[in-house]
Amino acid sequence: MDFRFDIIWDYAPLLLKGTLYTIGISLSSILLGSILGLGVSFGKMSSRWFLRWPMQSYVNFFRGTPLLVQIYIVHFGLIPLLYGKTNAIIAAITALSLNAAAYTAEIYRAGIQSIDKGQMEAAKSLGMTHGQAMRFIILPQAIRRMIPAFGNEFIVLVKDSSLVALITAPEIMYWSNAMKAQYIRVWEPYLAAAFIYFILTYTLNKILGAVERKV
Amino acid sequence: MKKWYFIAVLTLVAAVVLSGCGAKSSNNNAGGEAGNGGEDVTYMFATDAAYAPMEYMDKDVISGFDIEFLDLVMEEAGLKHEVKHTGWDGMLEGVKQANEFQAGISSISITDDRKQTYDYSMPYFESINVIMVKEGSDIKSALDLKGKKVAVQSGTTADILMTGIMGEGNTDLKKMDSNAVALLELDQGGADAVVADIAIVRDYIKNNPDKKYVEVSDTTNFTPEYYGILYPKGSDLKAKLDPAIKTVIENGKYAELYKKWFGEEPNTANLLNAK
Numbered sequence: 001m002d003f004r005f006d007i008i009w010d011y012a013p014l015l016l017k018g019t020l021y022t023i024g025i026s027l028s029s030i031l032l033g034s035i036l037g038l039g040v041s042f043g044k045m046s047s048r049w050f051l052r053w054p055m056q057s058y059v060n061f062f063r064g065t066p067l068l069v070q071i072y073i074v075h076f077g078l079i080p081l082l083y084g085k086t087n088a089i090i091a092a093i094t095a096l097s098l099n100a101a102a103y104t105a106e107i108y109r110a111g112i113q114s115i116d117k118g119q120m121e122a123a124k125s126l127g128m129t130h131g132q133a134m135r136f137i138i139l140p141q142a143i144r145r146m147i148p149a150f151g152n153e154f155i156v157l158v159k160d161s162s163l164v165a166l167i168t169a170p171e172i173m174y175w176s177n178a179m180k181a182q183y184i185r186v187w188e189p190y191l192a193a194a195f196i197y198f199i200l201t202y203t204l205n206k207i208l209g210a211v212e213r214k215v
Numbered sequence: 216m217k218k219w220y221f222i223a224v225l226t227l228v229a230a231v232v233l234s235g236c237g238a239k240s241s242n243n244n245a246g247g248e249a250g251n252g253g254e255d256v257t258y259m260f261a262t263d264a265a266y267a268p269m270e271y272m273d274k275d276v277i278s279g280f281d282i283e284f285l286d287l288v289m290e291e292a293g294l295k296h297e298v299k300h301t302g303w304d305g306m307l308e309g310v311k312q313a314n315e316f317q318a319g320i321s322s323i324s325i326t327d328d329r330k331q332t333y334d335y336s337m338p339y340f341e342s343i344n345v346i347m348v349k350e351g352s353d354i355k356s357a358l359d360l361k362g363k364k365v366a367v368q369s370g371t372t373a374d375i376l377m378t379g380i381m382g383e384g385n386t387d388l389k390k391m392d393s394n395a396v397a398l399l400e401l402d403q404g405g406a407d408a409v410v411a412d413i414a415i416v417r418d419y420i421k422n423n424p425d426k427k428y429v430e431v432s433d434t435t436n437f438t439p440e441y442y443g444i445l446y447p448k449g450s451d452l453k454a455k456l457d458p459a460i461k462t463v464i465e466n467g468k469y470a471e472l473y474k475k476w477f478g479e480e481p482n483t484a485n486l487l488n489a490k
Contacts, residue, residue, distance in 0.1 A: 076403055080404060080405075084404060086400055168366075168391060177369055180304070181390070182375065182378075186304050
């Protein structure tokens with residue numbers, strides 16, 4: 001069979017290192033993106049226009065442009081502007097977090113708005129403030145509904161993180177590309193990468209399933 | 216339940232692998248037929264037309280030195296051909312499977328690792344890598360690049376050479392998607408140097424005089440390398456085209472084309488003696 005396991009074996013240590021980077025970059029971006037997204041979603045739902053409009057534009061921009069373009073803009077524009085020079089890993093986490101924030105913002109909003117208005121009215125009629133009603137009545141119910149959508153977003157993010165290979169963040173796809181370059185063979189690097197990504201997302205899926213049952 | 220899942224995944228992976236290989240074995244026949252078919256066969260060449268001035272898209276027409284050189288060779292050999300822009304990966308897989316494409320031409324350096332999978336024509340172009348740095352840099356040779364940040368285009372021989380010097384897995388060596396992005400990385404301070412083909416570095420320095428870049432050559436650590444036409448293993452096209460390539464180089468047509476694109480005389484003696 002014309003499939004060279006020896007070159008995959010050759011690159012296995014690098015692919016393993018790349019996997020750790022992929023996990024690190026994805027986890028940081030999921031975390032930062034979710035926190036940022038919460039702020040964006042409250043801004044977007046705000047009754048004050050000067051909060052609502054910028055956040056609305058933010059979501060429109062990040063959902064309306066390709067992630068790859070955002071990665072390049074952050075890597076060659078934003079990070080050199082703030083940091084003085086490029087840095088692939090910082091740029092990768094920044095771009096993925098900013099992108100995830102736009103999507104998670106919509107998940108928060110959808111979750112919160114899916115709770116019947118009567119719940120808020122009932123909470124207020126019991127004498128709760130708006131904040132208390134949110135914390136004790138609305139959010140606990142909304143979060144349950146958000147979990148599947150979050151799971152989906154997380155899995156998409158792990159897979160999309162492969163794009164940061166193009167700005168040389170040394171993750172799975174980066175080393176897979178290096179393997180391809182050295183031997184100019186296509187199948188081995190791509191199938192090796194596909195296999196690792198599958199294991200990652202499959203594991204994530206299992207964890208999310210467990211969380212869903214617990215909550 | 217868990218076992219069932221695992222078997223399903225294995226089957227899927229196996230199916231993909233086998234379909235890749237299966238396609239290869241059945242398509243080799245088609246490639247063979249094209250080879251034996253006689254005069255009215257049109258040979259299909261794949262290229263990654265994103266490496267100016269060697270091969271690039273001039274609007275929607277594939278142009279460049281390699282493309283015009285191929286025209287000369289095919290004319291000399293009395294064969295018809297067409298070139299299609301497939302991208303790098305598409306070219307590699309297309310040539311390997313040998314059903315749609317019988318060969319690839321795309322500034323492909325001849326290396327031993329690559330010969331394990333493909334056959335090459337005789338060398339048709341000599342190139343060498345050089346280092347591009349800011350004026351006044353303390354980098355004088357390739358070995359000075361150890362411990363510095365270096366940007367290269369992934370998959371080029373610059374990548375392979377610098378991987379050899381800096382060590383496999385070294386993340387200070389930034390393997391970029393294209394030379395254009397590698398040069399941008401240097402502009403934005405993400406790299407101390409770019410290593411690339413001499414033609415590309417000279418072109419960039421000439422077009423960006425305000426950026427104060429200089430070329431550092433290191434003929435000890437960077438040796439000349441040769442481009443070849445890429446064939447699937449066992450292709451009979453090599454036997455047909457190698458004499459034509461030799462003729463075109465010897466009869467002066469090659470030098471004429473070279474001067475047109477690069478404004479100087481090629482060293483054809485090196486080319487003919489290269490292994």
